Every structure is written in C-alpha cells, then in structure tokens.
Amino acid sequence: MSDIITITGATGEIGGRTLRTLHEAGAEVRAVARRPEQVARFKSEGIDAVLSNLDDVEALTKAFQGSDQVMLVTAASPKQAVHGRNVVLAARAAGVRAITHLSTADANPESDIPWARAPWHTDQLIQLSGMEWTILRPSAFMQNLTEFAAPITRGFFPQTTRRGRVAWTDADDIARVAATVLREGVHVGAEPVITGPELFSARQVADTFSKELGRRVRYIHLPSRVFAGVIRLGGADAWTAEGLRHQFARVVRHGIDHADVLTDDVERITGRPATTLEAWVRANKTRFAR
Secondary structure, three states: OOOEEEEOOOOOHHHHHHHHHHHHOOOOEEEEEOOHHHHHHHHHOOOEEEEOOOOOHHHHHHHHOOEEEEEEOOOOOOOHHHHHHHHHHHHHHOOOOEEEEEOOOOOOOOOOOHHHHHHHHHHHHHHOOOOEEEEEEEOOEHHHHHHHHHHHHOOEEEEOOOOOEEOOEOHHHHHHHHHHHHHHOOOOOEOOEEOOOOOEEHHHHHHHHHHHHOOOOEEEEOOHHHHHHHHHHOOOOHHHHHHHHHHHHHHHHHOOOOOOOOOOHHHHHHOOOOOOHHHHHHHOHHHHOO
C-alpha cells in the first residue's frame, strides 16, 4: 500500500503549512495545484505535485491515484460545496483509504454563513463515503486578524460582536494537528475541535493588542451593516462581506453554532499547547506597526 498523502488547497494557508510540515518530517506528500507555475514551484522544492482543479472529478481522480490518504481543503467560495463533493467522489474512485477534511467548528446546514453551510454538506458525504475519515473543526484563525491591520495601526479594532467570545486559533496549530493526524494515519471517525487556549471578546482582543504593541487599541462596536461596509472598503466582495457580517454579528455575538467552544485538542493531539493570542500578536508585531 502506498503511503502517499495528497493535499488539495496546497497553495493555501492551512494546506500549505500542513504539506510542508509533513514534507519536512519525511512523509511522502503530493500537492494538488491548479496552475502549472504552482506545480513547478512545488517540484523545485522536492515536493511531488500534480495539475488539477476542484471542478474536474476526472482530473482529481488521476491526481489521487496511488494515494493512501487525502487531505481535503476547499477555499471559501460559492462553489465550495461542489468542490468538496468532487474531492470525495474522486478520492473514492481512486481507491483512497482515508480522507481528512478541514471543516469548521460552526458547520451548520441552516447557517447564514456560506462557508459554514458548505463544509457541513461535505462532512455528510465523507461520513457516507465508505472511506475512513477524520473531520477537523477549527475555530477562527488568528491570521484573519491581519485583515484589521490598518485600523489597529490607527488605534482601533472595529467589530460587531459586542460581548460574544471566540477562541482565536493559530493556523500553525491547525496545520500541526492536521499533520499529526495524517502522519499517524489512524482514522476512526474523530472530529477534533481545534481552538486556541482562551476565549476572547472583541474588547479583550483590543486589550491584548494594546498590551503587546505598547499603545492603546480600542474596540469600536459597529452596527452589522456598517461593519460589512467597512469590510467592503477593505477590498472584500459583497458575498464575503455579507458572510462575515452574519459570522460576527449573529454567530459570534450570540455564541451559536459552537462559536464559543473551547477545547484542549491541540495539546491532546500534538503534545504541545495551543498558541496564545498574546504570543501570536507578539510574533506578528511588524504587521501592526505604525
């Protein structure tokens, strides 16, 4: 049986970090990339790579040939559910033994957040696929706080969550969990919820930035539609801005769909504690420098 671990979304944040963590540990990995220059870059790094996109089940099936495990990572987009379905169909057709899905902690088929609805549907397909599986359920990524770098630099953290709290999670920790699961290769239908070590309200996030940056950063509460407008001004399209409005104004603000979940799964799986928000801000100070 081949030990190849094939990763979709390998050019993205979590998929890429997982791929390189496994590669550095000596695992046999394969990246799925949608552009020839991406394939060439992986190969120049000594990483096997194949050209495919998540719209093409036939090409994906070829990309997965010989793989023991597939890590399924899909980008948030209007086609996310279709892409998830295509990967599951292709993995099954290629005879893949096990699939690990980067889902989300707030997956819900009734959610107003498109990137919470789509993973839920993919999760159901995986559970019915006949393959072995693990579903990873990460909380909000600390790296997404860089989207607020401009206002934080000016001393403000605009949000719409009021007292709602979330356990911000370092993408490196998510990738460490994924790499550990894939390296061990044991899949028994587990659904670890990957979170940081502490729940934070938006005001507490602002206070953490104040402490670590050495200058005051104030939480500014915005009505949800104003918040969406600010997101649009930052360059996001309407689809993304509306999803973020629902995510923060409804789900996080009111603590629904496990938005305020807190676990020790990072340490339990990897043997190392999850990164604190303080440590992450300290390590990324330059992104928020004046």
